[in-house]
Amino acid sequence: MKTESKHIILKAEQLSIGYKTKRKDVVIASDINFDLEKGQLIGLVGENGIGKSTLLRTLIKVQPELSGSISLNNQDLKQTSAHQLATQLSIVLTEQLTSKNLSVFELVALGRHPYTNWIGNLTEIDFEKINQALDLVGVTDLKEKKCFELSDGQLQKVMIARALAQDTDLIILDEPTTHLDMYHKAYILKLLKRLTQDTGKTILFSSHEINLAIQLCDTMIVMTKEVTVTDQPCHLIEKGVFYSLFPEDMIAFDSKTGSFRVTK
Ligand SMILES: Nc1ncnc2c1ncn2[C@@H]1O[C@H](COP(=O)(O)OP(=O)(O)OP(=O)(O)O)[C@@H](O)[C@H]1O
Numbered sequence: 384m385k386t387e388s389k390h391i392i393l394k395a396e397q398l399s400i401g402y403k404t405k406r407k408d409v410v411i412a413s414d415i416n417f418d419l420e421k422g423q424l425i426g427l428v429g430e431n432g433i434g435k436s437t438l439l440r441t442l443i444k445v446q447p448e449l450s451g452s453i454s455l456n457n458q459d460l461k462q463t464s465a466h467q468l469a470t471q472l473s474i475v476l477t478e479q480l481t482s483k484n485l486s487v488f489e490l491v492a493l494g495r496h497p498y499t500n501w502i503g504n505l506t507e508i509d510f511e512k513i514n515q516a517l518d519l520v521g522v523t524d525l526k527e528k529k530c531f532e533l534s535d536g537q538l539q540k541v542m543i544a545r546a547l548a549q550d551t552d553l554i555i556l557d558e559p560t561t562h563l564d565m566y567h568k569a570y571i572l573k574l575l576k577r578l579t580q581d582t583g584k585t586i587l588f589s590s591h592e593i594n595l596a597i598q599l600c601d602t603m604i605v606m607t608k609e610v611t612v613t614d615q616p617c618h619l620i621e622k623g624v625f626y627s628l629f630p631e632d633m634i635a636f637d638s639k640t641g642s643f644r645v646t647k
Pocket residue numbers: 402411429430431432433434435436437438
């Protein structure tokens with residue numbers, strides 16, 4: 384029998400995350416284990432303050448893990464240099480952009496920073512990657528516009544194009560649908576899904592759009608107070624993981640529809 388070997392991009396083993404203070408380690412979540420495969424869309428969900436951003440910050444090496452290990456493309460994250468990291472992992476954060484005076488093209492071109500020289504001269508390959516990225520997210524017609532002229536939805540697409548131009552195996556986004564209306568939330572998450580299929584990249588995002596994530600993700604990482612579970616959405620539904628996500632006085636999970644509803 385032929386067994387297909389999985390191509391693991393990001394792996395967490397016995398990971399414990401949190402904050403170090405002078406007196407002690409404050410553990411936010413522990414016993415986190417997952418294997419994220421090439422070409423998958425992965426949604427990270429959990430209630431406010433549960434530790435999603437802390438986990439993402441640990442995975443992108445902005446803060447150290449308290450214990451356990453993370454490997455990116457089979458290499459321990461601790462051993463990965465800043466340059467190696469920039470060629471394997473790109474990040475889209477929600478913070479307000481400070482460089483809104485740049486044109487869309489210039490902003491997306493910043494994604495090429497791991498490959499350009501110190502003045503940032505662009506080669507033919509850089510131009511090709513930038514134009515490809517603009518095309519993939521459908522913002523080529525905006526490329527001459529200044530970023531301050533864009534709507535929140537357009538800006539989010541441009542930020543995704545910047546990450547694509549960086550040409551990494553893994554893209555991590557922290558709450559990419561914040562500030563967007565219902566249509567654009569669905570639009571952005573469907574775009575991420577299409578990008579995993581068209582480019583083979585692995586995309587991990589945190590979100591409060593659990594209903595959409597259940598419908599679109601290949602894998603979900605669900606953080607609750609007790610455990611962090613990673614699996615396909617249908618398996619998570621079977622295991623009853625979503626019932627324990629929120630207190631049931633306001634909203635309840637309906638396993639038949641795979642969605643949350645307001646309790647009457
Ligand atoms: N720099 C810090 N030092 C100490 N504790 C922190 C720090 N930043 C966040 N925390 C705490 O860590 C916990 C997790 O916060 P985090 O921002 O990771 O949650 P989250 O799931 O991303 O929340 P939200 O959905 O509201 O964005 C919270 O209790 C928060 O108060």
